[in-house]
Amino acid sequence: MQSITDTLKAKVELALLKLISEDELPDQLVVPSQNPKFADYQCNVAMGLARALKKAPRQIAEDLVANLDVSDICESVEIAGPGFINFKLKEDFLKEVLNGMAVDSRLGLEKTANPEKILVDFSSPNLAKEMHVGHLRSTIIGDSIARFLEFEGHEVLRMNHVGDWGTQFGMLIQYIREEMPDALNNPENFKIASLEEFYRASKKKFDESEEFANASRKAVVDLQAGEEKTLAVWKVFCEASMQHCHEIYELMDINIEDRGESAYNDLLPVVVDDLKKAGHAVQTQGAWGVFLEGYKNEDDEPLPTIVQKSDGGYIYATTDLAAIKYRMLEQKVDRAIYVTDARQKGHFEQVFKISELMEWSKPGDLQHIGFGMMLGKDGKPFKTRDGGTIKLKDLLVEAEERAYKLAKELSPDFTEEEFKAIGKTAGHGGVKYSDLSHSIGTDYKFDWDKMLATDGNTAIYLLMTYARTRGLSRKAGVDVNDMLGKAKLILDDPQEQKLAKKIASLLDIWPSVTRELTPNLLLSYLFEIAKDFSSFWNACPILKPEITQETKESRMLLAALVGRVIEWGLSMIGIKVLDKV
């Protein structure tokens, strides 16, 4: 469906083309009015065109309006101030838009006209250790972006580029060899109770025993040489660790496909060879590196991106390049999006540039989305009381417990089953929501109390708003969704009008959310619609006896639309709604 802005834009463009040529058209022809006092929508182009047209802005505005026919959708068009053109919407048109949204399973949001194959690289923990809060943002943001793109109609590959290779694995392999020989005979029964402890125990032995340390180093060599028995132990370990990860993914309702770094092992020498042959990689202080323009060291000398170490080993740039080559050339993806911590920005810039030099990708094919740090309430990195790393599992369990307790406290008459459902949804959902309600790029402070607050921009507030629409159905004895496509809208009360406009503006918000990949924009919209619904709820009775049948049905229809928008919107960040909260 065309959004109201787009509908207006098309008409303004038509009128404007009578005054100027097509390549003189400004970018933003129509925008929603910032202050509803002025208008619903406004056009600000007259001021900008004054110089080019050598006319007073007000005159241009008048000429534009003279050529403009919006009588079917606008109640009034007024010129104000220096040359703002203000549009006031016709109620019938607003109703038309809402009715269109009501009967569409996608709320009027169209699929993309150009579906692409898009890879989203996210989560990507290191298998040597248990997942911790450091993996949270990548997992949550990546999943949400994948959901956006899937909803848009793209083919999305959700890839878990797990760290399953490297020197730290030697130690762990040797530990299994010595302490858990059973694992080798019965790999299917092998389970690591606590990865963290396992790592710590291995590390301890490594530090204490010279013999063990040497054996560990040997294990790395064996591993890289592809020695069969060592590979078998490694595999056992990786699978056990991966199982841990997927327990967490299941808790968080996240779908992702694993493909470890080790999958690119065979490609590493090939990639370096490619770079050498193309003349991009050159020898530098015993290593091989690519000198890119614009990278300098302290002495203003060119700085290379190392792709092969002086000892012949490969490093992360090599692995990432191999993955890019594989993804672009073999998997033939149109685009790849990397969701990692913002500190890796420089690294990806370099790797992307090298890929472009090799013509594996074009500018824009590869995108790095860097997120800021998750900090504690005090503004310092989020840690346990004694300064340790917080395990992701522990965080999720605590979130669930806190939400469960809160529900018990506030709605004591609910059933145990309902408490549990709220614990899970509001707990895990709250973690997702508090993360995604902030802009991705900047650091944000995590605060338990804020995450679980019943007011403000939180998951609970939205869940509760949705539950209200369900409660209304129960009370009325009729599902509000039955009104979709059936009831006739009446928008007499200011709160009804405000809410109706907010619902319609989804059609404007969503395209920029998917274009810019900004979950926080979607969530602040959902919060606004929930707020407007609450105001409406308080001002506009629905089931009171004095309410006419028509008004009742119209208001139930509005409630149904709000419910559907919230249900859909939360699903875009991986939260399922509940009938009772």
Place this chain on the structure above:
RNA sequence: GCGCUCGUAGCUCAGCUGGAUAGAGCAACGGACUUCUAAUCCGUAGGUCUCAGGUUCGAAUCCUGACGGGCGUACCA
């Protein structure tokens, strides 16, 4: 040194492809419950958008420079 990034209300944060009087939540203060779930709503107050220049009819937004914080700076990821 160089590069990236941030600086907006007491606090947490939006807004940053330039538009009218800079927004929201929390906290503060004042109101509304024999309720359609008050886990809510209505209202009040709160600002030199770090600072200084510049571009522009118009700057929180773009440019330059300072100041302050965070991060990155060749063989870790």
